Amino acid sequence: MTDGLRYRPKAPTRKPAVWTPDLLERVEWRRRAADEPFRGVADSAGVRPGLFPLHSTGVDVTAVRRAAERYLSGLSAAQLAEGRLPMDDVSWRHWANGARYFLRHGVCLEELADPVRDSALAVMRASLSETGFTQVVDLMHLNLTIGELRGEEDLLNEWLYWFTVYGDPGDGAQPWGWQLDGHHVNVNCVFVGDQMVLTPTFLGAEPVHATSGKYAGTHVFRREEAVGQELFDSLTGKQRAQAVIGDVLPPDLFVGAFRDNYELNYQGMPFTELTGHQYALATELLGLYTGRAADAQAQVRAAEVLAHQQDTYFSWIGDGGPDSAFYYRVHSPVILVEFEHQAGVMFDNDVPTRRHIHTVVRTPNGNDYGADLLRQHHERFHRHGPGHGHADRPGRA
Incomplete structure (x- = not known):
């Protein structure tokens, strides 16, 4: 390769022709994890009730509902059968950030005609901010970049992502949502009335910067990395003693795919002990994640998150050097953000x-x-x- 880097062997990113016992077991442990009754991520005290009241936000969600209806109207009967599922379908919880083909579902964007694929993207665009939508698309582009670098564009490309609509966008009377699922891009978006929940959202990239190929110049996560580093650098020695929870980076994120019920206690530096400048950095950092939602929804979400600043913590793993790899977390009762530099998966490091x-x-x-x-x-x-006991409950077993 012209970049002088080594790459790991190919991974099956499409449905395997033969399911070996090893592949089947890899699928089954994921299926078992998703089949566990949903509780949600919580600390050792258990789920704290009453944090998310059902109410009207006043946000107009007509545009995104209409975008979803236009997308659905362009699907064939066979595509509808694959790409529109009941709101309580367990496949919500089958998303996976790895490139391997495990439990993929919905309609693959690669298989859609351009106008229909554009209408799927329009659903995402209507749900996300300009910044959020651009970030998602850039990450899909970088999937092609790694395909170009490895000479595997057939296995790694910008359209090898699966899109699913759940429920009925209709007139907004019933909950509905959508999911984008594929390598390094996993977005779950649910609408209950005019309330929107945009989690779990997993976004990643390898590489984070395209220096060649179709999307040369694309560079992602610069602000998430830089603001996290700046916040850590601003901490005093005493504050770092609170914030640093380890020296060795974990092998992966704590609450990634198939960890919907993970137990994670609050650790690190309380927001209440940050200085004015540090607090400004911390809220800017949170805004990079809440700001992925469409602007009006992002404002609602930011207010929800900042209402719990008394119980919000910033934690860090790593030595804090200017070019070193690190992990950080922002954790409160209503939001949990993780960022981490990773070892190679496509690259051999x-x-x-x-x-x-x-x-x-x-x-x-x-x-x-x-x-x-x-x-x-x-x-x-x-x-x-009808259906008492299960209606409109995503991810039930």
Whole structure:
């Protein structure tokens, strides 16, 4: 390769022709994890109730509903059968950030005619901010970049992503949502009335910077990396003693794929002990993640998150050197953000570098996939209706 880097062997990114026992076991442990009754990420005290009241935000969601209806109207009967699923389908929880083909579902964007694929992208564009949408598309582009570098464009490209619509966008009376699932890009978006939940969202890239190929110049996660580093650098020695929770980076994010019920305690530096400048950096950092949502929804989400600043913590793993790899976390009762530099998966390096980054955002205490809002919606509107017990509950076993 012209870049002088070594690459790991190919991985099956498409449906294997033969499911070997090893591949089947890899699938089955994921299926078992997704089949566990959903609780949500929580600390050792358990899920804290009452954090996510069902209410109207006043945000107009008409445009995104209409975009979803236009997309669905362009699908064939066979594509509809694959690409539109019930709101309570367990496949919500089958998303996986790895390149391997495990439990993929929905319609692959690669297989759609350009106008229909554009209408799928329009659903995402209507749900996300300009910055959020651009970031998602850039990450899809970088999947082609690694394909170009490895000579595997057939296995790694910008359209090898699966899109699913759940429920009925209709007139907005019923909850609905969408999911984008593929290598390094996993976005779950749920609407309950005009409330939107945009988690779990996993975004990553390897490489993070395209220096050649179709999308040369694309560079992602610069602000997430730089602001996290700046916040850590601003801490005093005493503050770092609180913030640093380890020296050796974990092998991966704590609350990544198939960890919907992970137990994670609060650790690190409380936001309440940050100085004015440090607090400004911390809120800017959070805004990089909440700001992926469409602007009006992002404002609602930011207010929800900042209302819990008394219980918000910043933690760090790594030596803090200017070019070193690191991990950070922002954790409160209503948001959990993780950022980490990774070892190579496509590249053949066993030591974490800034060339490979993973991020994830969760809504802990039971509202990933909008599950707590959906529970309340069900109790309020469907308790005595058909399907009592399961209606509008995503990810049930």
